[in-house]
Amino acid sequence: MVDEGARRHGWGSTRWYETSPTDSGREAAQAARADGADVILIAGGDGTVRAVADVVRGTGIPVALLPFGTGNLLARNLGAPRNDLTASVAAAFSGSSRAVDVGVAELRDETGSAHTHAFVVMAGMGLDADMAKTTSALAKKHLGWLAYVSPIATSICKNRRFLLRFRVDHGPVMTARAHTVIVGNCGTLTGNMLLLPAARVDDGKLDVVMMRPAGRLGWTRIGSRLTLQGWARRSRLSRTLLSYAGDLRALAYTQGSVFEAAFDEPREIQLDGDGFGAVTRVKISVLPGALLIRST
Incomplete structure (x- = not known):
């Protein structure tokens, strides 16, 4: 279908680059870039897109999304086709x-070792990082989002908070205790739940939310709020209900270009659904408009 589409629109021959269990797309993207690709079609999920974006950000080489992942959150937030390969x-x-913007996460572990990675959807510590660590690729392939039910339930039941010291845009250092911290470039999750209402993929900013639920009832309130925020984009009644709901103390939002944090003990972190181990410090910044994505 790809070769046929290229011929139909007057493009030259296509080249294919395979990923592997040990490489989600970075080496394939490097090979495509070295070969002078005019556009790179990414067949996979958000993790594969992240790996390719890490290579081609800032190069001017556009990418196109062929969503075959579990969540496909970038495609969802862009309004790109998700179940129509022809489109x-x-x-x-x-x-x-x-x-669109690209996030850059500078990570440091307890040994002092540092490494840097790009992301296009979200970076997270807490619930989503636990999901990334404990959910196997095989389970995601066969069960889809059902594979996340067990780690979500475990994390919610434990409801353990961690201490962090953080600052936004080089402002004053603040201290907080949170169960989960998300730094996002996109706001919508699966099921049309809206986690980051102000997030835009091309506004040159990062949106941050800290989840601080008080027990299981607090998680129920968070779930209800995210669902209502998603509905509010499509329903006037939901927007009216949301306007009367007021702020939810369990969700603390902020926005900026740089987010820095240090943790009282090593915390697992995920980038676009891929786990990157435990870290003690993070610095997350944004590169405005660093990735070109083909769209209709």
Whole structure:
């Protein structure tokens, strides 16, 4: 279908680069970049997109999304086709390029070792990082989002908070205790739940939310609020209900270009659904418009 789409829209021959169990796309992207690719079609989920974006950000080489992952959150937030391969291929060869922001996470572990990675959807510590660590690729492949039920339930039942010292845009250092911290470039989750209402993929900013639920009832309130926020984008009644709901103390939001945090003990971190181990310090910044994505 890809070769046919290229011919139909007057493109030259295509080249194929395989990923592997040990490489989610970085080496394939490096090979495609070295070969002078005009556009890179990414067949996979958010983790594969993240690996490719880490290589091609800032190069001017556009990418196109062929969503085959578990969540496909970037495609969901962009309004790109998610269940129509023909439309996705057509966008790759006949669409226009849209510039979106890329997050860059500088991670430091307890040994002092530092490494840097890009992401396009969300970075997280807490619930989502636990999900990334304990959910196998095989389970995600066969069960989809059902594979996350067990780690979500375990994390909610334990409801353990951690201490962090953080600052936004080089402002004053603040201290907080949270169960989960998310730094996002996109706001919508599966099921149309809206985690970060102010997030835009091309606004040059990062959105941060700290989840601080008081027990299981607190998690119920968070789930209800995220669902209502998702509905509010489509329903006038939901927007009215949300306007009367007031702020939820269990959700603390902020926004900026740089987010820095240090933890009282090593915390697991995930980037776009991939686990990157335990860290003691993070510095997350944004590169405005660093990735070009083909869209209709």
